[in-house]
Amino acid sequence: DAGITQSPRHKVTETGTPVTLRCHQTENHRYMYWYRQDPGHGLRLIHYSYGVKDTDKGEVSDGYSVSRSKTEDFLLTLESATSSQTSVYFCAISLDYLGETQYFGPGTRLLVL
């Protein structure tokens, strides 16, 4: 497996609280992505990054923000968590944008009560 870690792996939080998920890679890949996975929807892109401090919105970006201050770290923040953001969140990396072989991290299960 590619060197991708996500933290925390599981989190339970309450509606209205801020939550930050971290993705860390040791592969020095340029592109990093945050996806959410929900039953019946497959994977949906939230935000992606194409370099340090360079980020852009994906398909379902509302309610989420991201930051990338170092090549190896990509943070996803839910400013004020809602129950609709209960999901499994996957980070992915690739050499080229949406390129052949996106490597996925192990995922973070988030429950918003």
Place this chain on the structure above:
Amino acid sequence: GQQVMQIPQYQHVQEGEDFTTYCNSSTTLSNIQWYKQRPGGHPVFLIQLVKSGEVKKQKRLTFQFGEAKKNSSLHITATQTTDVGTYFCAGRRNNDMRFGAGTRLTVKP
């Protein structure tokens, strides 16, 4: 906007039977990728198809890309218990990639 539909949603087979999942896009695709996700795991890249009518094989898995580049299929011959999981297609059009909802395969020994 671009949509990628995948069928069936679930498939239960007896070990040794064949399995096929289909992916259909509302628009012409630049390429299509296939992923496998084991229960409780993360998606793992299987293959990418780029050319119209392309067929690629990986052991018992056969991947096809339609002539119009709007549909694709994954066929598994003689399924094994190690094939269980959810298979996703992901269709790319320009700078946008959309995943299908996946087909969950279960195999009875």
